[in-house]
Amino acid sequence: MSSTEDAVVRNRALQTEWYGEPLGDRFRRLLDRLGLSQSGLAGVLGLSAPMLSQLMSGQRAKISNPAVINRLLAVEELAADPGLDQWPPEEVAERLQRIRAETATTTSHVRLAGSAGSENGGAGPEAPARTREASPVRALQALLRSAASAGEIEEAAGLIEVSHPELAEILRVYGNGRTGDAEAHFQRTIGS
Numbered sequence: 001m002s003s004t005e006d007a008v009v010r011n012r013a014l015q016t017e018w019y020g021e022p023l024g025d026r027f028r029r030l031l032d033r034l035g036l037s038q039s040g041l042a043g044v045l046g047l048s049a050p051m052l053s054q055l056m057s058g059q060r061a062k063i064s065n066p067a068v069i070n071r072l073l074a075v076e077e078l079a080a081d082p083g084l085d086q087w088p089p090e091e092v093a094e095r096l097q098r099i100r101a102e103t104a105t106t107t108s109h110v111r112l113a114g115s116a117g118s119e120n121g122g123a124g125p126e127a128p129a130r131t132r133e134a135s136p137v138r139a140l141q142a143l144l145r146s147a148a149s150a151g152e153i154e155e156a157a158g159l160i161e162v163s164h165p166e167l168a169e170i171l172r173v174y175g176n177g178r179t180g181d182a183e184a185h186f187q188r189t190i191g192s
Contacts, residue, residue: 011061017151020176023063024056026076033079034092044100045071066146067102073138073179074099080180137174137182144175 001009012022019026031041042052046068054060063069078084078095144153153175157168173185 008058011058014061015058018062018149020150020178022058024058027052027056030075030079033084034075034096044075044096046100066142069145070138070142071099071102073141074102076179077135077138137179137186140174141179141182144171148175150176
């Protein structure tokens with residue numbers, strides 16, 4: 001195996017540790033579900049098309065910008081909506097545009113910049129963006145994933161599993177699990 005092939009294998013293993021699976025698998029699901037091109041998905045996430053391609057192929061391992069991770073979680077949440085197939089294309093495009101405008105200001109808030117209409121009080125594109133609460137699940141996932149890799153989260157969960165099984169489950173579900181599974185856990189535990 002060449003050094004380039006070794007690097008790709010290593011990077012995909014790191015992606016699995018950090019993100020729960022190789023990013024190529026995550027991105028392909030979104031491309032298929034939303035009917036986007038790679039450059040279209042890159043634009044929504046706030047990445048260059050070459051960077052998205054390098055992450056997908058394993059030439060690069062890590063998404064270093066927390067805002068990109070936040071947008072990835074938002075796009076995955078959108079793609080997981082069971083009613084998505086019934087939405088008109090304009091609605092999907094509008095929601096993707098809103099996600100594109102999201103910038104993480106903290107781990108618990110998302111700033112929507114420059115969007116017109118209801119997001120900024122209907123005052124038009126020149127009005128200042130307003131901050132809205134992010135999904136508590138996405139906020140917790142972003143917080144845990146910015147603090148530790150998937151392997152570190154699993155190790156921490158293993159250390160406390162016997163004495164604090166509920167906390168270990170929270171670390172695993174929110175730190176390493178899929179957003180849909182975490183949302184279901186949140187609903188079971190907290191309710192709406």
